[in-house]
Amino acid sequence: xxxxxxxxxxxxxxxCAGCYLRHFCLSADLNDAETEIFSSxxxxxxxxxxxxxxxxxxxxxxxxxxxxxxxxxxxVLNENGSEQVTDFxxxxxxxxxxxxxxxxxxxxxxxxEDSEICSLRYRELEAFCDRDLKIARQFRxxxxxxxxxxxxxxxxxxxxxSTQLLASFLLNLARKFEARGFSKSEFVLRMTRGxxxxxxxxxxxxxxxxxxxxxxxxxxxxxxxxxxIINLEGLKAVAKESGRAKRKTSQE
Amino acid sequence: xxxxxxxxxxxxxxxCAGCYLRHFCLSADLNDAETEIFSSxxxxxxxxxxxxxxxxxxxxxxxxxxxxxxxxxxxVLNENGSEQVTDFxxxxxxxxxxxxxxxxxxxxxxxxEDSEICSLRYRELEAFCDRDLKIARQFRxxxxxxxxxxxxxxxxxxxxxSTQLLASFLLNLARKFEARGFSKSEFVLRMTRGxxxxxxxxxxxxxxxxxxxxxxxxxxxxxxxxxxIINLEGLKAVAKESGRAKRKTSQE
DNA sequence: CGAGTTCTTGAAACCGCTCAAAATGCGTGG
DNA sequence: CCACGCATTTTGAGCGGTTTCAAGAACTCG
Numbered sequence: 001x002x003x004x005x006x007x008x009x010x011x012x013x014x015x016c017a018g019c020y021l022r023h024f025c026l027s028a029d030l031n032d033a034e035t036e037i038f039s040s041x042x043x044x045x046x047x048x049x050x051x052x053x054x055x056x057x058x059x060x061x062x063x064x065x066x067x068x069x070x071x072x073x074x075x076v077l078n079e080n081g082s083e084q085v086t087d088f089x090x091x092x093x094x095x096x097x098x099x100x101x102x103x104x105x106x107x108x109x110x111x112x113e114d115s116e117i118c119s120l121r122y123r124e125l126e127a128f129c130d131r132d133l134k135i136a137r138q139f140r141x142x143x144x145x146x147x148x149x150x151x152x153x154x155x156x157x158x159x160x161x162s163t164q165l166l167a168s169f170l171l172n173l174a175r176k177f178e179a180r181g182f183s184k185s186e187f188v189l190r191m192t193r194g195x196x197x198x199x200x201x202x203x204x205x206x207x208x209x210x211x212x213x214x215x216x217x218x219x220x221x222x223x224x225x226x227x228x229i230i231n232l233e234g235l236k237a238v239a240k241e242s243g244r245a246k247r248k249t250s251q252e
Numbered sequence: 253x254x255x256x257x258x259x260x261x262x263x264x265x266x267x268c269a270g271c272y273l274r275h276f277c278l279s280a281d282l283n284d285a286e287t288e289i290f291s292s293x294x295x296x297x298x299x300x301x302x303x304x305x306x307x308x309x310x311x312x313x314x315x316x317x318x319x320x321x322x323x324x325x326x327x328v329l330n331e332n333g334s335e336q337v338t339d340f341x342x343x344x345x346x347x348x349x350x351x352x353x354x355x356x357x358x359x360x361x362x363x364x365e366d367s368e369i370c371s372l373r374y375r376e377l378e379a380f381c382d383r384d385l386k387i388a389r390q391f392r393x394x395x396x397x398x399x400x401x402x403x404x405x406x407x408x409x410x411x412x413x414s415t416q417l418l419a420s421f422l423l424n425l426a427r428k429f430e431a432r433g434f435s436k437s438e439f440v441l442r443m444t445r446g447x448x449x450x451x452x453x454x455x456x457x458x459x460x461x462x463x464x465x466x467x468x469x470x471x472x473x474x475x476x477x478x479x480x481i482i483n484l485e486g487l488k489a490v491a492k493e494s495g496r497a498k499r500k501t502s503q504e
Numbered sequence: 505c506g507a508g509t510t511c512t513t514g515a516a517a518c519c520g521c522t523c524a525a526a527a528t529g530c531g532t533g534g
Numbered sequence: 535c536c537a538c539g540c541a542t543t544t545t546g547a548g549c550g551g552t553t554t555c556a557a558g559a560a561c562t563c564g
Binding site for chain 2: 541542543544545552
Binding site: 136148155 | 326328330331332336337338339349350352353354358359378381382385388389391392393395396397398399400402403405406407409410411412450451452453454455492493
């Protein structure tokens with residue numbers, strides 16, 4: 001992953017033109033000349049080492065970000081000092097859109113691993129939307145994707161017990177990896193058990209126990225943060241089971 | 253409320269021009285002539301009686317809706333037949349935006365009470381965005397608001413116990429009422445205990461018990477669906493308490 | 505290799521769920 | 535206007551699952 005990290009940035013210093021995400025991003029519909037203009041006026045790419053904070057709750061909205069490589073978490077700090085994770089972000093997602101209505105960020109975004117982002121000056125982006133309808137359309141599409149992602153998170157969090165919560169979360173994660181061209185059956189969790197628990201409304205011990213429980217049931221293999229989904233259908237069954245057939249019921 | 257229902261529609265047959273929501277909606281920045289054009293091409297208002305379904309998961313995205321009066325729920329049907337509520341909607345919210353990326357709705361939206369909606373033909377709206385930048389900007393703003401609303405729901409659902417879940421939900425609801433010019437301390441829940449539980453990841457019995465528990469603690473008064481928040485600060489404290497000071501601890 | 509973080513595992517208390525039944529409220533029709 | 539039936543809500547008791555508290559193991563990073 002480190003090699004990926006150093007490699008990809010140097011290969012894309014040019015901006016949008018050579019970006020492997022281009023066709024899913026704002027400049028998707030632009031021709032080469034337009035891309036060059038857009039890229040040079042709006043965009044700047046840069047690395048974000050693990051742990052770096054892109055923006056904090058309360059910061060004014062100067063730039064929107066798009067994840068190019070790596071992963072991030074959104075979180076909010078409660079008055080009692082505890083951190084509440086509200087989302088995890090992967091490649092191609094817009095970061096900071098929650099600030100659009102008010103002009104101020106309402107959550108803090110942190111890199112979970114060495115990552116790369118694309119910075120978009122928001123003012124200029126808005127102005128560009130006025131001049132270039134293709135950018136405006138694509139921007140709407142990205143905002144729509146954000147809404148869909150949030151909706152899927154709400155679906156997950158509506159589950160009532162740890163089994164369903166974690167099964168749903170893993171399935172959603174697998175789908176997101178698949179959509180990005182990675183393996184849907186084998187991947188690495190970039191967040192700690194604590195962050196995962198904070199997102200799902202569980203304690204980290206419960207997350208740990210439930211994951212090892214899935215391992216015992218041969219639904220997944222899990223070593224630290226490395227996950228391999230063995231029995232996809234079984235996991236789906238667990239995620240949506242109506243009753244509480246937790247353990248393998250020998251009869252029936 | 254029934255009088256409101258019959259009254260407001262007749263008063264606004266003209267479209268956006270006389271709509272009391274206009275300044276928070278798509279036509280906010282248009283002058284009278286532009287509003288007339290936009291309104292006549294895109295918009296149609298209509299009543300939606302309680303229980304009516306605006307669209308179902310799987311339906312193609314023909315029209316977006318904006319709540320003018322009343323309230324709605326979004327839900328998804330699991331394969332086992334159970335309904336999962338993913339959101340509640342109030343005045344001024346866009347309904348159907350989750351369908352923008354794919355062109356197909358991914359949830360079902362149902363009126364929780366006699367309501368009024370504004371229908372926007374999506375194709376025409378997109379075309380209008382290309383012609384009128386003010387509409388495009390305002391549309392982005394509405395999508396941004398949707399993202400913010402989803403984020404706040406995620407914050408609520410990250411809570412770990414029924415007390416915090418319900419306290420957070422009530423506070424969020426109060427804030428939404430306040431933002432719409434209604435009382436933030438006295439309002440009516442438009443959803444059943446079951447729907448509320450489905451959204452929060454709790455069983456309806458737990459919802460009922462927790463609400464009466466709040467009543468016993470003199471945080472709220474609740475009669476059926478009528479809620480009055482008596483001790484706002486206390487409710488906030490309960491929503492974000494780090495420990496589990498559930499009952500009034502006499503010592504310490 | 506060592507220090508700190510992260511993860512796992514255990515036991516007990518607590519909380520939310522399940523199942524069950526009664527009470528309340530609401531709409532419809534008499 | 536009242537009575538009836540149905541949906542919603544409340545309440546109870548017992549069980550099971552999640553949290554809490556605690557300690558040890560495994561991993562990461564300098």
